[in-house]
Structures are given as C-alpha cells and as structure tokens.
Amino acid sequence: MKSTVAAGIVGCVLMLFPEAMALAAEGAAAPFASDPAVARGAATFKKYCVLCHGENADGSGVAAKVYTPRPANLTISPYSDEYKTNIIRDGGEAVGRSPSMPPWGKELNDAEIKDIVVYLRTIKVKQVKDSKAP
Numbered sequence: 001m002k003s004t005v006a007a008g009i010v011g012c013v014l015m016l017f018p019e020a021m022a023l024a025a026e027g028a029a030a031p032f033a034s035d036p037a038v039a040r041g042a043a044t045f046k047k048y049c050v051l052c053h054g055e056n057a058d059g060s061g062v063a064a065k066v067y068t069p070r071p072a073n074l075t076i077s078p079y080s081d082e083y084k085t086n087i088i089r090d091g092g093e094a095v096g097r098s099p100s101m102p103p104w105g106k107e108l109n110d111a112e113i114k115d116i117v118v119y120l121r122t123i124k125v126k127q128v129k130d131s132k133a134p
C-alpha cells in the first residue's frame, strides 16, 4: 500500500517536472529537497560560487560590487538548466556574456555541475517576468 502511494507521488512529480524524467531515466533521483544531489550541489555552490553570487545565490556575494555586470541573482534566473550548465562549465564569455563569470569546467566535473544545477532549481523563486530576461 505504501509503495503504491509513493509511486503515485513520484508519478505526479514526473508529470510536473519533465526534467525529472530525464534524471530518473539516467538512474539519478528526482530533484527533491531530500535528494542527495541537492545537498552536494549546495555544498559545491558554497565552496565556489558564494564569493560572487552570495550565500543565498541572490547575486549579493562579498565580491559582487566589483563586477559590472553584477553576478546574476540565481534565484530568479530565467535560463534553462542546459544554459546554466553551459555557462557554469564554459564561463560567461563562451556564451556571449561577461568573462567575470569564470569557466568551471576544469575545476568541477560534469556530475558536480549537474548537482549545482539541480540545487539551483530548488532555490528558484517564482516571480513576475523580468523585463530584462530574453
């Protein structure tokens, strides 16, 4: 009985988050807060990203002021997981943005970057459409 309920819940979540299906298909867990990928992503984020993006990923890191454009507020980022993966791995310049966003592909492997992207999904807040978003 319990497992039927669990399967139902997982089914609903998969319908709500198509990306979760891709993750599930790869054998990875869906992006629940209890997902170990979220904790791993958060830990990696704290280590490498807070300096610029801030503890809360809202773009208010201690070094944020010295950059123009400012480090992005990742809680309202309008970009897809794929875009985020690319800019994290290859850096801002590679995607036509500021080189102040460093490339992390040498420091972090694909799994670590994927964990960060899963973590970022969990901290995203709903917002009215940003007029500067593409």
Ligand code: HEC
Residues within 6 Å of the ligand: 045, 048, 049, 050, 051, 052, 053, 063, 067, 069, 070, 071, 072, 073, 074, 076, 077, 078, 079, 084, 087, 088, 092, 097, 098, 099, 100, 101, 102, 104, 116
């Ligand atoms: C040295 C400062 C710095 C560090 C460290 C840094 N970033 Fe950035 N990041 C930036 C800046 C500046 C931008 C904005 C670039 C632009 O607008 O052209 C940015 C943009 C981004 C974006 C694009 C999001 C959006 O909505 O525009 C993502 C995703 C991102 N950073 C993730 C990360 C992650 C994950 C890490 C840690 C692995 C990280 N950044 C570390 C400076 C930094």
